[in-house]
Structures are given as structure tokens and as C-alpha cells.
Amino acid sequence: MRVYADNAATTQMSEAALAAMLPCLREEYGNPSSLHSLGQKAAEILWDSREKVAACIGASPKEIYFTSGGSEADNQAIISAARIGAEKGKRHIVSTSFEHHAVLHTLKALEKAGFEVELLPVGEIGNITPDQVEAAIRPDTCLVTVMYANNEIGSVLPVSEIGAICRDKGVLFHTDAVQAAGHLPIDVSAQNIDLLSLSAHKFHGPKGVGVLYARRGVRLTNVINGGAQERGKRAGTENVAGIAGMAAALEEAVSRLDENAAKVTRLRDRLIEGLSQIPCSILNGDPIKRLPGNVSFCFEGIEGESLLLLLDAKGICASSGSACTSGSLDPSHVLLAIGRPHEIAHGSLRLSLSELNTDEDVDLILAEVPRVVEYLRSISPLWQERR
């Protein structure tokens, strides 16, 4: 038996996505920029996908820019907003300390280029308030970029309220919605979102494709220069199959959003309740405003990589924010941002569910995780000394 509980990393492709992709890979292989009928058929698929994606997030098709994924969309959104700001002499950017690296590293690069970046603290619970954003906005603020939901600890942020504040203050608002799209409702106009990033493979679409939504009137700066694809804002022959697969996956995810969220939330809460019984365990992230599928814990006295390897041997695929799993010296910046000490952050476990998971999956996880944690503690000097 294999239990896949790493859906925040990537998801299994849906049949709908696969069915939409296969014709593009076989008979409809034209280049959408070609004038002949085969090319125009591909252009039709592209437009159709653009309309579908736009409808899923409350945008209009011309506000949709296809990218290689969430990271590219984040880069382009932030770079574009920074350029617009710089032209008006505004060089202050507000964000949070637990954004994805696609956002944080882009901001770091802008800092070197003379921008001032303010990262709002996310507190022990791992969330921010709209008031924090309002207080941070200055006359020279050109961008607020705040993620919709955190990829590691699952907190869902108050993006609608933040959007309203930004619109009121005349500041561009970008949200990295990679973990939210297909899982939480998105309506860019009602939520006053100017720029939004999403990635197909987080909602049962293919890898290597994503979307940057940019509200009409928000001028994009190219990250990839070349041909006139994507209205001149993103060069390169379009990944037609990937885009078609993404549109089909997103359409399906959005049409079943409430039903899936209810199912996944119930499984999630079973896991959280069960794993909370483990002594010296602590839930990471907002316990209430939380992604339906996210379960994140720290277990004292153990290290995450060995936990993952032992769970993998039991057929459970999960992830961790320990340093060893990242190949760096420090554990996850997200866990450090919510104040977990290094030694606790090393013992983190993230289980991320989708609607494909079952109660049997949860049963297996609840049987194996406590056993593995207990075993690792039994051989851990840190745990032995603590007792």
C-alpha cells in the first residue's frame, strides 16, 4: 500500500488533464503562432484554455499570461510591480517573512538594486493581520506581495482584506496563490488582486506550467524576451499541451472545490487530532484559517529526514522542513519565522492531502507516525537527555 501525502509538493495528474493534453501531444501538435490550419487549431486550444482559466479566477482572458510555473509568475509579477514603482520613485515593498523562495529571493535581488523590502513578522501562529499591512504601507510603497496560503504550514492569509486596503491606498497587490488555486475560492476582482501566481501541478495538472494573472492596466516587464507570445510579455512557443491540461485540471478542481474541501478537511482534522496525541508534538500553522489538506507538526527530539525515510519504507510519502532534507545548514525559513527553535524545526513533518486520499490512508499514517517517532526518540541522545 502506498499513501501519497505530499500533495503540496505535487499532485497526481487528473484524467481530465491527461485527456486534454494527449491530443495536443499527438495530432494537434501545431505551433499557435503558425498561420496554417494546424497552427490555428493550437491557437484555438490556447484561447479556449485562457478563457477557462480566466473564468476560474474571475478574470478576463486577456489578463491571463501563461508561464512555466509559479516561480516564473512570482518573479515576473514582482519585477513588473517594482519597475512600475521605480518609475514613480516608489521603492518600498511589503511582504511577509514566510513567503516562498520564489518571492523572497526575487525581493532579495530587488533589495540589492536599491529597493527597500519590509517583511512582516508572522507570529507564532503563522499569519498576519490586515492591520499589519495597513500600518506598513507608506507613500513610497509600490507593492504588497502576500501569499494566499503558506506551502509548509498551511496558514491561509487574509488576502481579501489586504486587497481592499491596497486598492484603497493605490498600491499594487500581488498574491502567490500557488497553494490556494483549485483549493480555495479565488475571485481576483472581488478580492482586489492586481497580480496573482498559480501553478498547474498543485491541482492535478502537469508540471512546468502556470499562470500570471495581471489586472488590465498593470504593465508587465518581460522576464523572458523574444517572440510576441502572450501579448509580447512572455516569449517562447507556448506549452500548449501543458496549458490545456492545466485549464482542464483547474476547471475540474474549481467545479468540485466545496465538495473536495469538505472531504479533505475531514481527513486533515482526523490526522491533526491523532498526531496531537504524540507527546511533545506541536502543530505548525494557523489551526483555524488553514488549507484543507495541510498537516504540519514538529516532534521534539528527532530529525525530519530519518522520519521521512522510515515512513517511506512503510509506504508513506511525506515531506519535512529539516535542514537535511533541504541540503542546507538551516531548517525551513518558515518554521524559523514562526519561532520554532532550530532543534525543534529539524523534527518537522508535513503531510499534505488531496481528495484522492482516503480514511484508510489516514489510518495507516496514524498507525505508523507515532511508532516511527517513538523509535527515533529511543535512539536519540537529545530525547534521552531531555527525559
Add this chain to the structure above:
Amino acid sequence: MALYSETVMDHFMNPRNVGSLEDADGVGRVGNAKCGDIMKMYLKIRDNVIEDVKFETFGCGSAIASSSMATEMVKGKTIDEALAVTNKDVVAALGGLPDYKLHCSVLAEESIKSAVKNYYDRNGIAYDPKDFPEEDEDSCRMV
């Protein structure tokens, strides 16, 4: 490609000599919690020979495997033979480690040396401190 060699996985999944020795003659502890790995080595020594050895490790798969392999490499050996075991020997015996995991083998070597040093200290045996690792490191190391 697998993350670890078969030998590493074997020593991780079925670690040898895991546990502690109540009546150890020397105990070594290296690494720190902040960096995410601690190794503790217990030695039972008679007539200059390591009669028994046990370890406890907080750390990743390669840290546990490195400690396990190190105990096998010193068990039944003289103290001098045990002190001659280097991290490279541990890596070779494990069939290799990923570059960013090499520090685990260093900790394994140092945990043995640290336990021997503790044995020397307890028994008033003279030694050159240069031959032994410094204690209480503050900064984490990759290698």
C-alpha cells in the same frame, strides 16, 4: 537515483549496536541540536581493546548509518586501531555518501575519538589534545 547507497540504507534501517552502555568506560558526544545532528558513543574497554560499543544518534539517515558503521569498525579493535579510523574510512565502508552529507562521517569519527578521550580522562592517561576534536562547536558544518 536513490538518495543513499544500499549499505547506507541497510545501516539506517537496521542500525548495529544501537543503544547505551550503563557501565561505559568512555562516553563521547559530538554535534549539536541546532545543527540537527548529535552522536553519542559509549565504549566498554578492557585491556586496551574495545570490547563493546553502543551509539545513540539524533540526525538524518546518513548520520544514523555513519554511527552504526563506525561502531562496527571499532568493535573488537584496540584503542589505537579505533583512533586510526577516519571519516573517509567510514564513507568508503558505507559505499559513499552524498557530498552534503559528508559531515555525518566526520561526526562519526569524532564521536569515537571523543569517547576515547573521555576514557583517557577518566583513567588519567596522557594524550596530545591535538589528536582529538575540539568540543562544543557552535557553528554548523557542511563537511
